[in-house]
Amino acid sequence: MDDQLKDVETAEQLRACYPVMKQLRPHLETEDEFVARVTRMSEHGYRILAAWDEGEVVALAGYRLQENLVYGRFLYVDDLVAAEKTRGRRWGARLLERLTAYGDRAECVKLVLDTGMANALAQRFYFREGLLTGALRFGKFLKAGAA
Template sequence: MKLTMTDLTPDDPALVTDVGPLIRTLRPGLDADGFLEFATAAHRQGLVFTVAHDPAGRCLGVASHRVLATSRGRLLFVDDLVTAPAARSAGVGARLFDELRERGRRAGCVRIELDTGTGNHGAQRFYHAQRMNIAALHYAVELDLTDPESLR
């Protein structure tokens, strides 16, 4: 399938109409307004939304990513990579990942990193197929900003 890769910015209406609903399939707690607020703030922090369009102009997948300088070297961090449900297993995700590899190389990155949920087995199979290794465990703790005790 021929795909065109395009980077969208928060001022592009397609970010709201095409990308937002796709990202929200991964982040169901994020409503349309929350997505635009997130996209605007994250874009200012360097987040890029790369969209895969088919020849008819339909958005079939998106990868949000940014280049980070870390003590482990320069890396391309993928915040989200999602394919439209109707286009899954058609090579869209693999094509997006190939695009990320190339962008990472051009940016001087030593690797691509991302996080995925422990229960997202389909994504885990996909990332293993892309020759990714489980290199770390990602820990998190929720903070209740109204409770000073939670901030310790």
């Protein structure tokens, strides 16, 4: 099944990811907006690993390699979602497994992701996959985000 996990490399593959990403990020109103954002983010190392089944994207993970003074080198998972109709088929677990291997190869010390405090289903999944809580993230919107 791992051969069904592929790094997204073409505009066509990226567009195929939009319907699944929209389930996680409903504020992305159009496919063009999604493509433009991902294109900008890719300049800063953002990548998408997609799970394909019968020619259709059924799950995906957006990620990047980063380094900071807290962890050192780490793999950050920005986005992780399985299409609603395919949940429970272990696509998320397979994506996390592949991302863990990517992080190991890149000599990362940690895989990190954030989830909403109220997202109990995702939290249960992450605990089951061996991820542990390590911090609370605080933030506030800035003027540019209020427009």
